[in-house]
Amino acid sequence: MVIDYFLSPEQKLILEVTERIGKEYIAPYALKWDEEETCDPRPLKALALADLFGLFIPKEYGGLGFGTFENCLVIETLSKYCAGVATTFAASGLGAYPILIAGHKGQKEKYLPQIAVGKKLCAFALTEPQAGSDAAAIKTTARKEGDYYVLNGIKQWITNGGVADLYTVIALTDPKKGARGASAFIVEKGDPGFVIGKKEKKMGLRASTTTELFFSNCRIPKERLLGREGMGFIIAMKTLDLSRPGVGAQAVGLAQGALEVALNHARQRVQFGQPVYNFQAVSHTFAEMAMRIEAARALVYSAARFIDSGAKNISAASAMAKAFASDVAMWVTERAVQMMGGFGYMRDFPVEKMMRDAKCLQIYEGTNEIQRNVIARELPKFLKPLEIG
Amino acid sequence: MRFMVCLKPVPEPGTVKVDPKTHTLRRESATLILNPADRYALEAAVELKEKVGAEVTAVMMGPPNAIPLLKEAYACGADNIYLLSDRAFAGSDTLATSYVLSLAVQKLGPFDLIFCGKVSIDGETAQVGPELAAWLNWPSVIWVKDIRPAQNGFEVVRLTDEGEEELEVRPPALFTIEPEINDPRPPSIKRLLEMLTREVPTLTAEDLDADPSHLGLEGSPTRVLDVFTPTYEEKKEILEGPAEEVVEKLVSILKERGLI
Numbered sequence A: 001m002v003i004d005y006f007l008s009p010e011q012k013l014i015l016e017v018t019e020r021i022g023k024e025y026i027a028p029y030a031l032k033w034d035e036e037e038t039c040d041p042r043p044l045k046a047l048a049l050a051d052l053f054g055l056f057i058p059k060e061y062g063g064l065g066f067g068t069f070e071n072c073l074v075i076e077t078l079s080k081y082c083a084g085v086a087t088t089f090a091a092s093g094l095g096a097y098p099i100l101i102a103g104h105k106g107q108k109e110k111y112l113p114q115i116a117v118g119k120k121l122c123a124f125a126l127t128e129p130q131a132g133s134d135a136a137a138i139k140t141t142a143r144k145e146g147d148y149y150v151l152n153g154i155k156q157w158i159t160n161g162g163v164a165d166l167y168t169v170i171a172l173t174d175p176k177k178g179a180r181g182a183s184a185f186i187v188e189k190g191d192p193g194f195v196i197g198k199k200e201k202k203m204g205l206r207a208s209t210t211t212e213l214f215f216s217n218c219r220i221p222k223e224r225l226l227g228r229e230g231m232g233f234i235i236a237m238k239t240l241d242l243s244r245p246g247v248g249a250q251a252v253g254l255a256q257g258a259l260e261v262a263l264n265h266a267r268q269r270v271q272f273g274q275p276v277y278n279f280q281a282v283s284h285t286f287a288e289m290a291m292r293i294e295a296a297r298a299l300v301y302s303a304a305r306f307i308d309s310g311a312k313n314i315s316a317a318s319a320m321a322k323a324f325a326s327d328v329a330m331w332v333t334e335r336a337v338q339m340m341g342g343f344g345y346m347r348d349f350p351v352e353k354m355m356r357d358a359k360c361l362q363i364y365e366g367t368n369e370i371q372r373n374v375i376a377r378e379l380p381k382f383l384k385p386l387e388i389g
Numbered sequence B: 001m002r003f004m005v006c007l008k009p010v011p012e013p014g015t016v017k018v019d020p021k022t023h024t025l026r027r028e029s030a031t032l033i034l035n036p037a038d039r040y041a042l043e044a045a046v047e048l049k050e051k052v053g054a055e056v057t058a059v060m061m062g063p064p065n066a067i068p069l070l071k072e073a074y075a076c077g078a079d080n081i082y083l084l085s086d087r088a089f090a091g092s093d094t095l096a097t098s099y100v101l102s103l104a105v106q107k108l109g110p111f112d113l114i115f116c117g118k119v120s121i122d123g124e125t126a127q128v129g130p131e132l133a134a135w136l137n138w139p140s141v142i143w144v145k146d147i148r149p150a151q152n153g154f155e156v157v158r159l160t161d162e163g164e165e166e167l168e169v170r171p172p173a174l175f176t177i178e179p180e181i182n183d184p185r186p187p188s189i190k191r192l193l194e195m196l197t198r199e200v201p202t203l204t205a206e207d208l209d210a211d212p213s214h215l216g217l218e219g220s221p222t223r224v225l226d227v228f229t230p231t232y233e234e235k236k237e238i239l240e241g242p243a244e245e246v247v248e249k250l251v252s253i254l255k256e257r258g259l260i
Helices: A009-026 A030-036 A041-049 A068-081 A084-100 A105-116 A173-179 A232-268 A280-308 A315-347 A351-359 A369-383 B038-052 B064-075 B094-109 B128-136 B189-195 B243-256
Strands: A122-125 A141-145 A148-159 A166-172 A182-188 A195-199 A210-222 B002-007 B009-011 B032-034 B057-060 B080-084 B112-116 B140-150 B153-159 B164-169 B173-177
Touching: A009 A041, A009 A068, A030 A084, A030 A351, A041 A084, A041 B243, A068 A084, A068 A232, A068 A280, A084 A105, A084 A122, A084 A148, A084 A166, A084 A182, A084 A232, A084 A351, A141 A166, A148 A166, A148 A173, A148 A182, A148 B140, A148 B243, A166 A173, A166 A210, A166 A232, A173 A182, A182 A210, A182 A232, A232 A280, A232 A315, A280 A315, A280 A351, A280 B153, A315 A351, A315 A369, A351 B009, A351 B112, B002 B064, B002 B094, B032 B038, B032 B064, B038 B057, B038 B112, B038 B140, B038 B173, B057 B064, B057 B094, B064 B189, B080 B094, B094 B128, B112 B128, B128 B173, B153 B173
Parallel strands: A122 A166, B002 B057, B002 B112, B057 B080, B112 B173, B140 B173
Antiparallel strands: A141 A148, A148 A210, A166 A182, A195 A210, B009 B032, B140 B153, B153 B164
16 A cells, blocks of 8 residues: 555554454465355454454444445455455445345344344345346345235345345335335345255355345245335445445455565566566556556545445445446456466466456446446536536 | 463564573564464463353563553453563563462462463473463463363363373363464454553552562573574485495494484
8 A cells, every 4th residue: 555544543453453364364265265166154253253244333233333434444455365255244244234224223123233243144135137237127026915025036146145144135016116116125044935046156256155046935024124115226226335335445455465466476586687577567567556556445445435424425436436446456457467477377376366356346236337327327416517718 | 260361472573683682582672463372372261261151361471562462362352451561570581480470370360270372482482381380389281282161170182292181170270272272363343442542450570579589680590691593504425336335334324323
């Protein structure tokens, strides 16, 4: 990090503990987990014992009461060591946001304390086979039957599927109304009719688990509805607005990790009688990588602080942080592989994993194309016509 | 039950300087970390506390700049933390150190069990634990790799040079802990935040009613004469000649050295 962000003593402390978890509980095993596609419970236990699952849960529910910015600091740091573990962590936060945003007191009291101590991991289930970028095209339904809702449908590519205990699921309570007929529900692992589908084989982020979810006459008590019927899509969009800077932070950490690994290599690798870092084509590439990372970090931190200020119009800032930083991470990790040459391409070294991991950040939580849609849609709200002359 | 854990601040490898006169470590100048082996001792005490219900007191002898390490111990599950710090303690060897720790046991006790790390990464003597037990006239079990609550105390498995030994231990007793016993937890951020503004109680030689003749360099029979990186030469001997002669010579050399 070239720029000092003048973190508070509390933020520094959070960073130190996370850094330590990265070094001790993640770094030695990251390549193994990637190779074996394992979501290992040990780093999650360490994160839980460090209270990090309660980072942005309010103190009254047993959390630490911090915000989006601190969440970004943690996700960034974890991603430097393994973006896969960071995904499991961040996706649990993503699944918890709808309860924070729309849960009533009883729901918060029931779920948040368990989430805060890491006893219950969460997942967020919006995407379906025919509803990815076009999220409003979801087909999963929730039919009200007396004191219950009965869910039917399929969710796809759900991070933490099977690993999570709590799932916030978006389903149509009024299919005729389309997106306006969507509602958000809490589904618990073990609910009747709720089945975890096959584990996906992914290109990257392989230390995190991604599965399908099947709902076949899945009966849940009506108290599991979050907010009111018809609010599901709004809750989902608000959730993504809050979580997207986290993907940006993941990208910054991942890119930073690639930079550090590759820089160390370039300063040691001798060709033509000198370290390859001495060659301008190499050193300028590193300068470019560092510049882009700093720019991405500045944007992510600003967006996160903007959100924490309580601002309302956060969609554009959130989308910018996500799209810009993940594009940077893709570029930086590809360059890191190139700067390490054959070493970079080998699975014995971490940068090829980082490059594979980076790709997903441009895709999940809304593709970067969708982010640009969001930014373009929001722009007129922020810009007034400038008249000169 | 009440457990005590002895913790040691050690210089982070690479940051240590040696006092040219006394040949002891200049701890004030170094970046201090918690002795890695002590983290397993602390974790063992905290895990046992979680099983049987107990109070864990972590005690550290060291300079005031070691306080953050004690706060870390609190964040890793210790209930009480104390720094034993006094100019008079400077230069203490294992005997003087274990003497001060024994006074802390008397002052802060009674304790049922004392947990120490197996060895420190700076001194590497592994003496303080057993010496502390000797000062207290307690039994000590070293190289402990498992502790289970039992009817009259604890069932303890310890490593030996030959293998393992299972013992029944009745408190009070002192254990030195093998790293394979557990995976030490990271500090709880909640507890670290709590410690940001909290003072750590410090006990001086006077607080402990220490006999000055047992403290510091004066109380330390150990004299460090020199500190150096050992060098050794590899001795190679190449036997040449017809195979039969070479084999015969090789056998006689091996016999001579008692290797066959």
